[in-house]
Structure formats: C-alpha cells, structure tokens
Amino acid sequence: MVVSKAGGRNPPRFIGQGELTLATDLECCHLTFGYPHDGQAGAAAYLLRDIQAIFPGGQITLVSGNNGVGKSTLLHLLVCLLRPTRGEVLAAGQPVSRWSAAHRDHWRRRVGIIFQQDYLIDHLTVLENVFLPLVPQDGGPRQWRARAMEQLARLNAAEFAGRPAGLLSGGQRQRVSAARALVASPDYIVADEPIAHQDLEHARGLGRQLREAADRGAVVVVAAHDRHVDAWLAVDRHLSLEDGMLQAAS
Amino acid sequence: MTRHPLLLAVLTSDTLGFLLLLGASITAFRITLHWDPQDTGSRQLRLQALSETTAAAIVWAFGLYVFTTVGLVYAITNILPDLVPGAMCGTGVLQAMRSGGPRMLIYRFVALSLFWTWWRLEKVNRALPEAPLTSFNARCVLLLLPACALALHASWQALTAMEYQQPVDCCAIIYDQFHSLGDARRTMGVGNTAWVGAFGVLTLAMTAAAWAVWKGRRRRWLSLLLTCLAIGWLLVAAIALVRSFAAYHYGVLHHYCPWCLFLPEHRLAGFPLWTAWLFVALEVPAILVMSTRVVSGLPAVAPVVEGESRKAARRVLLAIMIFVLLAVGPAVWWRLQFGMWLTG
Numbered sequence: 206m207v208v209s210k211a212g213g214r215n216p217p218r219f220i221g222q223g224e225l226t227l228a229t230d231l232e233c234c235h236l237t238f239g240y241p242h243d244g245q246a247g248a249a250a251y252l253l254r255d256i257q258a259i260f261p262g263g264q265i266t267l268v269s270g271n272n273g274v275g276k277s278t279l280l281h282l283l284v285c286l287l288r289p290t291r292g293e294v295l296a297a298g299q300p301v302s303r304w305s306a307a308h309r310d311h312w313r314r315r316v317g318i319i320f321q322q323d324y325l326i327d328h329l330t331v332l333e334n335v336f337l338p339l340v341p342q343d344g345g346p347r348q349w350r351a352r353a354m355e356q357l358a359r360l361n362a363a364e365f366a367g368r369p370a371g372l373l374s375g376g377q378r379q380r381v382s383a384a385r386a387l388v389a390s391p392d393y394i395v396a397d398e399p400i401a402h403q404d405l406e407h408a409r410g411l412g413r414q415l416r417e418a419a420d421r422g423a424v425v426v427v428a429a430h431d432r433h434v435d436a437w438l439a440v441d442r443h444l445s446l447e448d449g450m451l452q453a454a455s
Numbered sequence: 456m457t458r459h460p461l462l463l464a465v466l467t468s469d470t471l472g473f474l475l476l477l478g479a480s481i482t483a484f485r486i487t488l489h490w491d492p493q494d495t496g497s498r499q500l501r502l503q504a505l506s507e508t509t510a511a512a513i514v515w516a517f518g519l520y521v522f523t524t525v526g527l528v529y530a531i532t533n534i535l536p537d538l539v540p541g542a543m544c545g546t547g548v549l550q551a552m553r554s555g556g557p558r559m560l561i562y563r564f565v566a567l568s569l570f571w572t573w574w575r576l577e578k579v580n581r582a583l584p585e586a587p588l589t590s591f592n593a594r595c596v597l598l599l600l601p602a603c604a605l606a607l608h609a610s611w612q613a614l615t616a617m618e619y620q621q622p623v624d625c626c627a628i629i630y631d632q633f634h635s636l637g638d639a640r641r642t643m644g645v646g647n648t649a650w651v652g653a654f655g656v657l658t659l660a661m662t663a664a665a666w667a668v669w670k671g672r673r674r675r676w677l678s679l680l681l682t683c684l685a686i687g688w689l690l691v692a693a694i695a696l697v698r699s700f701a702a703y704h705y706g707v708l709h710h711y712c713p714w715c716l717f718l719p720e721h722r723l724a725g726f727p728l729w730t731a732w733l734f735v736a737l738e739v740p741a742i743l744v745m746s747t748r749v750v751s752g753l754p755a756v757a758p759v760v761e762g763e764s765r766k767a768a769r770r771v772l773l774a775i776m777i778f779v780l781l782a783v784g785p786a787v788w789w790r791l792q793f794g795m796w797l798t799g
Contacts, residue, residue, distance in 0.1 A: 234495065235495060237497075288500060288504055289495075289500060290497050290500065291495060291496055291497045291500065292495050293495045299584070300495075300585070301584075303495070303500070303503055303585065304584040304585065304586075305503075305507055305581060305584065305586050306507055307581065308583075308584035312584075
C-alpha cells in the first residue's frame, strides 16, 4: 500500500526498554526525476513523476515494473546516488537527498546496495571485497575478516573467499555482491534485480537474509520485474512502477 | 616589466584565481536571490548542487591566492632587489613600484582577510548536512569579488609600472625619516621601550583572551574583546618588532626596516614572523564574524561555531607564541651572550 504524506518529518521512535533509536523509514516526497538531455519535453521528460511513498523500517517492499520503467533509477534516488530533479528523499525524517555530498556519503555508510551490475573489484579477493564496507567502522582487520567470512557463509559463498573476484562466475559474483551489501548490517538495503543469475536455492538464501534484516528494523526495497518473486522472498508490500508513478500492485 | 618566471606565475595564478571567483560569484548571486532551503523545486535543488561546485572553485581560488601572496612576497624580498638598481630588500623594490606597491599589499591583505573569513564560515557550513550558511556565505563571495578585482588590478599595475632603470636608495628611505637620534628612539611620540612594554602587556592580555575563548564557555563579548585586543596587538607588535626586536636579528641599532627580515642573511626570519602576525590578523576577524548573531544565532550552527571558535582561538595562541618566540628569543639570547640590551 502506498502512503502519501506531504513533506512531513518523522518524529523519533522509541523502541524497547529505554533504548532510543530513530525510525529508519525512507520517504519520497514529490520525487521527480528526469535524465538531462534525453531529448523529450514536458512531463514526458521525467522518468519518475511526483512520487510520494513511504518505505517503512521492518518491512520488505517489492517494486516491480517493466524494463526501463525507472526501477533502478528509483532505487538510486532512494539511496542518494542520484539527485532528484524535484522533491526529496527523507531518511528517518532527514532530507538526505538535499544534503551536501560529504554528508550524503557519510549517511550512505548505513546503506547496503545490491547493484544490478555487481561492481566488484576484480583484483581483490572475495573476502577483501566483502569487508570493504566495514573499514570505516570500529574494529580491526581481524574482526572485519571474521564478519565478512560469516556473511559469505550465510550466502553459501565462503568456499571462494580467497579467490580473486575476477575469476568468479556471474552467479557467484552476485552472491558476493549481496554479501558485501549486507555485511555491515545496514539500516537501509536496496536490491536491484538481486537474483538475476541465481538458482532457486541461492535465491531463497538471499531472501532469508533480507527477511532477517527487515526483522531487525531495516528498510528493505527490492526492485524486480520477476513476477515469481514469491518463490524466494516473502514481501510485505508490493508496489508497481508504471508511467513514472508508483502505485500499489494489484 | 621583467619576465621573471615567478612574477609571471604570480600574475597568471592571480588572474586564474580571479576568473574562478568570477564564475563562482555568478552562482553566489543566484543563491543570494533565490536560495530557499524549504523549497524542493528544481531551481533550489540545482542551486544546492551548484553551491558545492562553487565552494570548491572558491577554495581553489583561495589556494591560488595564498600561493601568489607568498610568491609575491618572496619576489619582492629576494628576487626583485637583484633587478632594481640600488635596492637591497623589499623597501627598495616598493620604492621602484612607486605608490602601487603599498596599494597592492593593502588590497591583497583585504582580499586575503575576506577569503579567510569565508573559508572559516564555509567550514562551519559544510559541517552541517543542510548547509545553513550557504546564503550568508554567498554574500561574502559577492563582497570578495571587488576586493580581489582591486587586488588583481593593483598587482598588475604595480608590477608592470616598476622602474628597472631608475636607481633607488633603500637605506635613505629608512634613515631619512629621522632628523635626530631622539627621533630614532621614538615612534609616534612614544619611546621604543614603551612600545616593547605595551607589546608585553597586550601579548599577555591577548593570550588570556584567546585562552578564555578556547577553554571557557562561548560568550560573544569575549570574541569582541579578543578582536579589540588583536587590533591593538597587531599595531604594537609590528612597531615593537621593527623598532626594537628586529635589531637583534640585524645586530645593529636603528635599522628600522621590516623587509630586511626576509633576507637570507637574517635567516629569512621575516617569513615565520610576519606569517604569525598575519595569521592573527586573519583569524581574529573570522572568530568575530562567527560570534555574530547572524551566524551563531542559528540553532543548528551554534555548537559547530563554538567548536570552530575554540579551535581558532587555539591557533591564535599558537601564532602569538611563535611570534613572541621569534621576536623576543633573539633579544634574550643577545642579552645572555653580551650582557646588555640593544637600545640606545
């Protein structure tokens, strides 16, 4: 279900026994985006138009739509890899999309992204690729390696931890990419076609990992045009992107 | 005009820095007119993106400006004296530049001071995610542009109008200002020993005020007090240095030349000494601007300003210590070695 909310800011949410935490909801407020110089005029120039939606923490939201409809663009906007043409993205009530680059980059340490292309660093080993997001955090190499190995094991990728990433198959690279996105226990997870090269068993493994993340309160947004997503992922909400608008899927 | 590579580099960098600033000021002007942090429309979002590029351009312009200032001072003190007949230090070179030389230095100082204040404010601005001082800083940039234009014009004018054929007489300028020995012992009617005393008192007061800004709770009047003291200290320190302490670097009495300190035979002492002096002159106004209601009145900004003011006060303390060490240190060493002060 799409919830509209015009420009509001979320108040802090209190959870548990005296533990203070902020709500992790992601919110799109009048989000509009058009790629520059795409040769179109008027409303047609915008790939996404006036999107208003909340992606709550603790839930997995599936965004589906045909190829080229703007699913990847929406995910990139949600995690501030792209600047909106109009409107804003709020994370826990903060207008992160309008922050200066350094602050956006800092906030993005709390984000895990499974890209459509895996963007692994080929000359590093799988383990090194996976522990990269942990480097700005506390702890040392020993701890980072242990956490990275643990995450790889959860996604059945521990056996090729020592191999250079450039030697992996497409499916293996995608699992490593997922491990890299999840290793730092991010508050916001976006996954863009995360099982395009996976068999059902590995896809279910990833689905379980995403569910665990949602259960600890993370915002999980998955973009897929796969209509059989139920086979590997239990989604809480299903939104459909059509003609630049986001709406509840039928 | 001489085609010395350093001078060409200075003029080219100055021009390049000004062009960067000119480009940045177009965005700054648009920000001044249209900035609205509550707006999420396309114009505001474009301005937000542009404001970051603009800030980067101004930082580059500032860097170029610092480079050209250092280069220019080095050229005036260590390169041009060889080219101007009769010149032995910067005094002779400035004489060859006629009135353009001092004007160039004054405009350059004003521009540098504005750059410095903008830089400090931008640091505060960038420490906060929503960059709440962007509009204020854009106005600073608009103020900076005419100052830099004047500085650039004055630099071109002074360097191109320099006389390389007309001999100058460095020492005549220094010594001709005194009609008697009594004149040499006084500055503005006050004895040089009294200036040294005033320097000591003001240094202690400055140190205490900077310490209070660094360690104490943030109070606007403390910043104001520090600024007032700094104005006095800068004047008195410059006079005490040239009239009393420089003698211990030169090893002679009554050679009241600020430029000879930059010469290699005096261990280039002028560079750290005047840099420390300049640092105080640049940093204190920035502390004052940060303490104004316009800046620190914004609730989100106040804690960052407090932190930055503390750091600035610490840097001022360090600069004062360096200045005192390099100015008074040789005098103390002289006293210990020869058992007397160089006065008379």
